[in-house]
């Protein structure tokens with residue numbers, strides 16, 4: 001199963017256009033999750049306390065864990081996340097916070113190191129930017145570290161299109177080039 005996590009916000013999203021194109025190359029068996037359409041919230045005092053109690057009991061039947069369980073069983077993952085304020089929209093962070101669940105997506109080794117429990121071999125991070133991505137660490141880099149270091153997903157691939165909002169940019173040309181880069185991966 002391909003899990004396509006759509007962290008885009010705009011209806012006419014270029015990031016989603018690229019991610020759709022990529023998804024079409026990977027699999028017909030897709031679970032599509034548009035974060036903005038779900039009630040995905042940042043952790044608050046009550047949710048954190050509830051989650052800790054359930055994790056301690058290893059009771060993962062609560063609906064709260066539906067996204068973490070979906071993430072664990074995916075074979076391949078696409079995360080579509082536009083470049084916002086040097087990283088990505090906050091809904092993406094809220095989602096990642098929701099799926100970092102001890103006992104589900106990862107466990108701790110006896111030395112206290114996270115060990116990933118996720119099945120996916122590869123995660124594609126798809127982004128587009130109005131200008132140049134001046135530092136990849138905050139969006140792609142952070143997600144790649146999380147995927148490799150916590151979830152156990154060995155390969156993370158960045159797909160990007162930059163300078164889309166620069167006056168005079170050939171937007172169609174840039175998008176076409178990004179799609180050609182995707183073609184080369186298959």
Ligand SMILES: Cc1cc2nc3c(=O)[nH]c(=O)nc-3n(C[C@H](O)[C@H](O)[C@H](O)COP(=O)(O)O)c2cc1C
Nearest residue numbers: 010013014015082083084085086128129130131132
């Ligand atoms: C809230 C917001 C923050 C943004 N921050 C940046 C930024 O820090 N650097 C940049 O180059 N472009 C920035 N942009 C422009 C977007 O990266 C660009 O328009 C991108 O293609 C949007 O993706 P989308 O078409 O998938 O919505 C921002 C746009 C929005 C709406």
